[in-house]
Amino acid sequence: MRKYISKDLNNNILINHENRILKLEESFNRLNNNTKVNTVFYDGQIYDAYSLFMDILNKAKKEIIIIDNYAGKELLDILKNIKTNIVVVSSNIDDTLKKKYEMQYKNVAFINNNRFHDRFIIIDKDILYTCGSSFKDLGKKCFYIGLIEDREILNNIISKLTNVQGCNL
Numbered sequence: 821m822r823k824y825i826s827k828d829l830n831n832n833i834l835i836n837h838e839n840r841i842l843k844l845e846e847s848f849n850r851l852n853n854n855t856k857v858n859t860v861f862y863d864g865q866i867y868d869a870y871s872l873f874m875d876i877l878n879k880a881k882k883e884i885i886i887i888d889n890y891a892g893k894e895l896l897d898i899l900k901n902i903k904t905n906i907v908v909v910s911s912n913i914d915d916t917l918k919k920k921y922e923m924q925y926k927n928v929a930f931i932n933n934n935r936f937h938d939r940f941i942i943i944d945k946d947i948l949y950t951c952g953s954s955f956k957d958l959g960k961k962c963f964y965i966g967l968i969e970d971r972e973i974l975n976n977i978i979s980k981l982t983n984v985q986g987c988n989l
């Protein structure tokens with residue numbers, strides 16, 4: 821009996837160590853990412869803001885979710901060159917603009933929803949960014965863009981989106 825308990829205890833300790841190592845590896849992978857996050861951009865830093873935005877979008881391997889109630893033509897002009905599937909959550913995209921975009925490009929799904937005030941980018945349902953500026957106005961005025969590392973916040977936002985009618989996440 822002691823042998824069995826000792827073996828089981830050793831297995832549990834090993835599993836716990838492996839889980840801790842996986843968490844450490846995730847943390848190191850995030851730290852090794854060369855994209856600077858948690859940045860304040862000031863008036864006129866349009867290119868720098870655009871460059872960081874593109875770096876964030878280009879991290880995606882599977883899917884990008886963009887939440888921005890002021891999304892418009894400027895954002896779609898950027899997204900047309902992204903090869904990853906994209907979901908744009910917004911309540912203000914012009915229907916004509918949306919239809920014309922969808923006729924030519926197939927990489928964006930639109931969800932009409934106004935539940936969110938802040939702007940978010942979700943990369944592969946794994947990485948969450950927040951942005952103080954609408955993505956169409958990056959760099960025109962002072963704003964902040966940053967990584968949110970709290971998994972609970974990420975999961976809650978994804979959960980809220982999953983409950984939205986017409987959203988197939």
